[in-house]
Amino acid sequence: MPQNANAGREANLFGHRIAKIVAEELHLEFTGHSSSNQCKGPKGIGVIKSAKEGNAYIGILKTMLPRLDIIYAAIGCDKNTYQVFEVTKNKVEEFKFEPTSKKNKNQWFIKVRDIKKLRPVLKISDTGSTSAKKIMPSKVVHKKEHKQTQNIEKRIQELFESYNNIMDELRDLKVIRSTNNPAGDYGEYLAEHKLGLIQAPKSSKGYDLTDNNGTKYQVKTRRLTRHNKSRQLGGFRDLDEKLFDYCLAIILTEDFILNEMWVISHDIICKYTRDTTRGFQRLVLDGKLLKEIGVKRIF
DNA sequence: AATTCTGCATGAGGTGGGGT
DNA sequence: ACCCCACCTCATGCAGAATT
16 A cells, blocks of 8 residues: 555554554553553553554654553554553563664664564454454354364464474574574574684674674575485675675584584685576585685584 | 576565544 | 554575476
8 A cells, every 4th residue: 555645544543443442451541642542551651552464663752651661562463363462661671772764763663573572461353443352262163174174274283383482492592593494593503603603793794603803704504305405505695795704604404413514715605606697696515616725624 | 416596484774654 | 742554675595496
């Protein structure tokens, strides 16, 4: 939808509509001025913020934050359903960040991703009217389906739940940083710990780790499986800018066991990468490359 | 079998807008 | 002052399909 009067109107109505539902369910009382979602409840002064599914941030006015004890964040989990999280003052301080856009300098921003790390306290549905209801899981009507299909779906849910738990625990252990395929993050983790390197900030372009002398390392990881034994490493970009000094090329087994780790100097990478049609260059970790003088296997 | 290309998901940062 | 959303670009990176 283009940004226009209609979108603005809908955004405003949306925020207030969701706030009304949340306030009703959590027995909160609106206390701010007529257009504010500020409210009061057992946990003190709060404000109700909403974000539709897919939106990455919520903003809180800097002027409002000092008088708040809590933020109620309604985060869309599908088209009509929202999970409500209670973000305490401490958590807000932990999560908040300054926007880069000058236009939004009057607000703090919090990532939806961070909010979702918390435990939701409520689930609501929004029907687009003011009469939305709280979802009661016990009242969900199950369609009659073949037992087999139900079993498969149940099993799929169980597996994804396990996957979630695994990813959460890996994140807690600082093994992974993103929600991508964990192989890439794990490769970085291995390089960091096996070689005593220092993690670069997440947004660092072109390198992942540094050593005490400031030497920059780019980590490329490939996991070989019985279904795909390709040793092609992910794309290299902007090689002419020399954004790293060495590439650490890591091969994992199907079971995520470190099988190979190679140190390859930047000039050798440049020599062996090949162009693609997608704006980056690729490298296959095999053949003559591995016999070059600037290439050393360390694991 | 090896090589090449595409798919898909994600992260980060930025611009713009309108309603009450 | 306060409430929000829509849409954009650029970068990253593994998986796996398609081609040679």
